[in-house]
Amino acid sequence: xxxxxxxxxxxxxxxxxxxxxxxxxxxxxxxxxxxxxxxxxxxxxxxxxxxxxxxxxxxxxxxxxxxxxxxxxxxxxxxxxxxxxxxxxxxxxxxxxxxxxxxxxxxxxxxxxxxxxxxxxxxxxxxxxxxxxxxxxxxxxxxxxxxxxxxxxxxxxxxxxxxxxxxxxxxxxxxxxxxxxxxxxxxxxxxxxxxxxxxxxxxxxxxxxxxxxxxxxxxxxxxxxxxxxxxxxxxxxxxxxxxxxxxxxxxxxxxxxxxxxxxxxxxxxxxxxxxxxxxxxxxxxxxxxxxxxxxxxxxxxxxxxxxxxxxxxxxxxxxxxxxxxxxxxxxxxxxxxxxxxxxxxxxxxxxxxxxxxxxxxxxxxxxxxxxxxxxxxxxxxxxxxxxxxxxxxxxxxxxxxxxxxxxxxxxxxxxxxxx
Amino acid sequence: xxxxxxxxxxxxxxxxxxxxxxxxxxxxxxxxxxxxxxxxxxxxxxxxxxxxxxxxxxxxxxxxxxxxxxxxxxxxxxxxxxxxxxxxxxxxxxxxxxxxxxxxxxxxxxxxxxxxxxxxxxxxxxxxxxxxxxxxxxxxxxxxxxxxxxxxxxxxxxxxxxxxxxxxxxxxxxxxxxxxxxxxxxxxxxxxxxxxxxxxxxxxxxxxxxxxxxxxxxxxxxxxxxxxxxxxxxxxxxxxxxxxxxxxxxxxxxxxxxxxxxxxxxxxxxxxxxxxxxxxxxxxxxxxxxxxxxxxxxxxxxxxx
Numbered sequence: 001x002x003x004x005x006x007x008x009x010x011x012x013x014x015x016x017x018x019x020x021x022x023x024x025x026x027x028x029x030x031x032x033x034x035x036x037x038x039x040x041x042x043x044x045x046x047x048x049x050x051x052x053x054x055x056x057x058x059x060x061x062x063x064x065x066x067x068x069x070x071x072x073x074x075x076x077x078x079x080x081x082x083x084x085x086x087x088x089x090x091x092x093x094x095x096x097x098x099x100x101x102x103x104x105x106x107x108x109x110x111x112x113x114x115x116x117x118x119x120x121x122x123x124x125x126x127x128x129x130x131x132x133x134x135x136x137x138x139x140x141x142x143x144x145x146x147x148x149x150x151x152x153x154x155x156x157x158x159x160x161x162x163x164x165x166x167x168x169x170x171x172x173x174x175x176x177x178x179x180x181x182x183x184x185x186x187x188x189x190x191x192x193x194x195x196x197x198x199x200x201x202x203x204x205x206x207x208x209x210x211x212x213x214x215x216x217x218x219x220x221x222x223x224x225x226x227x228x229x230x231x232x233x234x235x236x237x238x239x240x241x242x243x244x245x246x247x248x249x250x251x252x253x254x255x256x257x258x259x260x261x262x263x264x265x266x267x268x269x270x271x272x273x274x275x276x277x278x279x280x281x282x283x284x285x286x287x288x289x290x291x292x293x294x295x296x297x298x299x300x301x302x303x304x305x306x307x308x309x310x311x312x313x314x315x316x317x318x319x320x321x322x323x324x325x326x327x328x329x330x331x332x333x334x335x336x337x338x339x340x341x342x343x344x345x346x347x348x349x350x351x352x353x354x355x356x357x358x359x360x361x362x363x364x365x366x367x368x369x370x371x372x373x374x375x376x377x378x379x380x381x382x383x384x385x386x387x388x389x390x391x392x393x394x395x396x397x398x399x400x401x402x403x404x405x406x407x408x409x410x411x412x413x414x415x416x417x418x419x
Numbered sequence: 420x421x422x423x424x425x426x427x428x429x430x431x432x433x434x435x436x437x438x439x440x441x442x443x444x445x446x447x448x449x450x451x452x453x454x455x456x457x458x459x460x461x462x463x464x465x466x467x468x469x470x471x472x473x474x475x476x477x478x479x480x481x482x483x484x485x486x487x488x489x490x491x492x493x494x495x496x497x498x499x500x501x502x503x504x505x506x507x508x509x510x511x512x513x514x515x516x517x518x519x520x521x522x523x524x525x526x527x528x529x530x531x532x533x534x535x536x537x538x539x540x541x542x543x544x545x546x547x548x549x550x551x552x553x554x555x556x557x558x559x560x561x562x563x564x565x566x567x568x569x570x571x572x573x574x575x576x577x578x579x580x581x582x583x584x585x586x587x588x589x590x591x592x593x594x595x596x597x598x599x600x601x602x603x604x605x606x607x608x609x610x611x612x613x614x615x616x617x618x619x620x621x622x623x624x625x626x627x628x629x630x631x632x633x634x635x636x637x638x639x640x641x642x643x644x645x646x647x648x649x650x651x652x653x654x655x656x657x658x659x660x661x662x663x664x665x666x667x668x669x670x671x672x673x674x675x676x677x678x679x680x681x682x683x684x685x686x687x688x689x690x691x692x693x694x695x696x697x698x699x700x701x702x703x704x705x706x707x708x709x710x711x712x713x714x715x716x717x718x719x720x721x722x723x724x
Contacts, residue, residue: 074682077681099682189664189665191664244557247572247574248571249546249550252550252553380482381688387686388664
């Protein structure tokens with residue numbers, strides 16, 4: 001009996017010490033930040049960049065947790081509304097950021113909190129600003145440009161060079177088709193790839209930023225023949241797309257270009273890293289959609305891809321700010337560009353990738369990617385209207401004028417100037 | 420404890436867990452969707468009470484009325500096509516199997532096999548088969564000399580919905596077949612023998628004896644098909660994505676709801692008010708039609724006396 005009681009006392013004492021012990025240890029334990037993202041493919045790169053941050057800041061640990069892209073918004077929304085989101089949030093730009101910023105789920109940043117932001121260009125910061133209060137809610141991570149990729153080997157085989165005018169491009173594609181090569185890999189099964197296609201083709205015909213300024217100020221709308229005429233130019237590409245292109249999805253487009261079955265791929269600068277990783281022997285370059293007249297510098301559409309933001313309710317605001325400031329440094333920007341072959345918007349970053357250098361050169365005459373930058377701020381977005389209507393147009397059921405009318409009508413729900 | 424209270428306790432014991440699960444995962448979400456639909460939303464943030472404003476917007480602001488009407492009519496088309504193609508074929512197969520042909524057991528398993536496959540796998544498989552560049556369907560058509568028939572089945576607004584419904588029918592065919600087969604096998608042999616002795620031919624037997632006694636199976640299949648068609652989401656989502664492309668040709672209420680409530684990645688923004696309003700409408704349509712349909716179909720059923 002006596003032994004039993006002593007044993008019990010011992011157990012109680014041990015248990016008591018055990019409850020104290022972790023508390024004393026916890027004080028020295030590092031702050032743990034969670035970082036949610038949709039970039040499952042880039043986890044390796046983020047883990048490497050985070051390791052650099054952690055060696056500089058021994059008191060902070062960052063865990064990068066990516067989710068499937070199509071589910072990310074749903075997961076993030078549920079997390080934030082339930083008060084259980086991450087500390088650091090990978091965010092879209094423009095309206096995609098506004099969805100979370102306007103209702104107050106993100107912590108506002110400013111030049112005092114993140115002095116590094118002062119050096120960023122105004123265009124990239126525009127993708128991190130909320131229209132509701134004009135405040136900045138994130139550090140931009142990449143600038144994307146819409147381009148035409150071409151297979152150098154196929155071009156050389158058929159004695160083709162980069163076309164200088166729109167008509168030259170059409171005859172280049174005709175030559176390829178006559179020789180049995182699929183000229184462009186693009187299809188129309190996924191509407192967003194058609195919006196990209198319009199972002200590459202249309203600006204040279206609607207006059208780039210002049211039209212962008214006019215339509216965003218409400219001086220004109222998408223019924224404008226300048227715009228619908230530019231959309232009509234997309235139809236001239238139809239004969240050079242793969243057979244049954246309306247059933248060709250994004251994955252098939254990529255496969256066609258990677259396997260050198262198609263000579264060109266119209267897409268965004270984010271593909272560079274993927275193409276290189278998937279086919280090391282693929283020799284490819286980029287060019288901008290050719291201008292109408294020879295000698296004119298062509299327009300390219302570009303946009304801020306997204307931002308790193310902070311959850312307004314994070315219990316570790318200081319640590320989170322430290323990490324966010326780190327993402328705005330030249331060191332981070334350089335690692336980002338080197339590892340992922342994407343253009344970091346941090347000033348002073350040196351681009352080493354030759355294809356990305358070409359993209360950078362094209363950006364000297366860049367115009368905002370029209371729907372994303374200007375008309376994706378409320379539902380229904382210009383993108384959702386345009387993508388479906390473009391499918392209708394390329395499948396043959398809608399005219400460019402009908403496309404312009406549908407976009408204008410849909411947007412008039414929240415763009416007063418269009419009413 | 421009286422017998423009655425103990426019986427009641429057992430009832431609570433057996434039904435309680437299911438009821439609790441149902442309330443948490445079914446009833447509560449339905450009521451919260453109803454509540455959400457009555458509020459204004461700013462991005463993902465809930466704002467003030469808005470009354471029926473979301474419903475008014477859904478029915479009056481372009482493009483929502485058109486999207487709603489289009490999705491609803493797509494659901495109706497899916498229901499009709501599924502009834503005719505999937506359940507019609509199921510009935511024919513059941514009649515054939517009920518006569519016990521050679522290898523009937525094997526056929527029964529084969530017909531039912533796709534039902535056991537994961538829907539996601541079925542979707543990916545058929546999307547691959549129907550791919551205009553790499554897919555086997557168009558290649559087979561070309562080999563058979565039918566090049567004119569080769570087309571982007573899932574990318575052509577004219578064929579996408581029918582193709583999707585056929586994929587669905589391929590997957591589900593075994594289910595109505597088995598239900599009908601069970602119904603046919605339940606018809607007492609004496610009735611059939613008596614009819615045949617009286618000189619009825621096969622068609623007569625089918626029409627006057629088998630079909631009336633099959634009514635309970637038909638009721639179940641019609642109602643399940645209706646609910647399945649109007650809740651259709653997984654297959655269009657897996658095969659066509661959340662936008663219901665091409666140009667909303669495969670847009671159904673489930674997709675429209677999901678897209679407006681949770682957003683379209685890289686394309687559209689969330690509009691939880693409109694999304695919840697659509698969910699409420701879907702729920703109302705399903706409950707009303709299923710109830711009325713069940714009462715109507717039950718009335719036609721004949722009991723084996």
